[in-house]
Amino acid sequence: MSAEIKETEPLFSPKNRKLLSIPLNRDNPITMQVLGVCSALAVTAKLEPSVVMALSVVFVLGVGNVVISLLRKTIPPRIRIIVQLTVIATLVILVDQFLLAFAYDVSRQLSVFVGLIITNCIIMGRFEAFGMANKPWPSFLDGIGNALGYGWILIAVGFFRELLGSGTLWGYPVLEKIGLYSTGYENNGMMILPPMALIVVGIIIWVQRSRERDLIEEN
């Protein structure tokens, strides 16, 4: 756990900026900590649900980390997990209700996965490791940073899976418009199945570690 940050620090001090940037790459929840992989495999068959899932997690993790951080001195350690879960569940139900009201189609596509944000290990991991021990502002940055780290992987995977699997992007038939099918090209049906999501995540991990070799584990 990191130490408390001094009151006089500027809002975007180098230390705070790191809270945002490190989870995007060097300490990415998916590629480095291998957390939240289950939802990364499940919702990324299309770009749209990937983006909505990413935004939902940004909201839940950003707001949730601040709430936990504000409450951190009042939460009795014996029931802290229950309190954390209540906060997560409340925020997730709010997201679900808003999706039902304003993005009905997406809500139907995501169906059970919105509810499954509750079990996304990244969220509780950040509450336990950061929100419980830090002030609201750093907690907010940490939450947003980790959610974005999770989100960009989701969007990248969703981008390739939709483009190669269905030949569309956000439902728009890109490959058809540029006339690729007339050359004999066909969509790869395997891309829309979950195993290919794992392989795409694997490729992202490969690219990341070959660029930053110090991230490679010894054994």
Next chain:
Amino acid sequence: MFSNRYIFIYSTVMVIIVAAVLSSTAILLQPRQEKNKTIANIQGILAAVNIEATSDNAEELYQQFVKTELGIDQYGQVTSVYRNGMLEEGEVRPFDIDLKKEHYNKRMGNPFLSPLFIAEIEGDTLYIIPMRGVGLWGPLYGNVAFGPDFNKIVGADFSHDKETPGLGAEISDNTFSDQFIGKMIFDDAGKFNSVMVVKGGPSTLPPAMEIHGVDAISGGTITSNGVNDMIENCLENYMLYIQNNN
């Protein structure tokens, strides 16, 4: 250290606050959610007759094609008629019939109503039957459209609330629902056979039954069985009506 008393008060207050926040949000957003549901229903009905509607033009297309709605009672008699935007007969608009409630009434042996939508498309009269059943995690919904003979299926559309994505949720995919096109619910002798959702596909059935079978979804057995039962249970409510009118 926190005392037990503190812990109890803390959790009570937390739960009350959470309950207040959630229930007020639910009440505030309810009208919008209801509207979305209605539009989704309309899209389902239109999808059964192979009309793709977006959430913006669904209501307009519905008015254009589905001119008549009937409410049919358990004796096959038409008790309510809604035509061209007007309720001509009966008390409830057939579109607003709550299938969940009617199915409960049927199980309890009470009088019940079944809605029937009649669409006019390119000179053909198509009959659309809305359906509701039970899947693995929650309710299933469907709309099945029949040609003028009330035997041959011309289109179907299924949806669900929370079936497993990639497995049971595939019922809402067109590759599943398109299999129903051209299937019959009566055999040559006029016996009701419904449409069976079978593992391995219709080719595993006896040759005479192939016209009554579609392929189930692998990994989605309970959802597939749910669709099978839903179709059978809902269609049987219309048997007397079909007899009376053919």
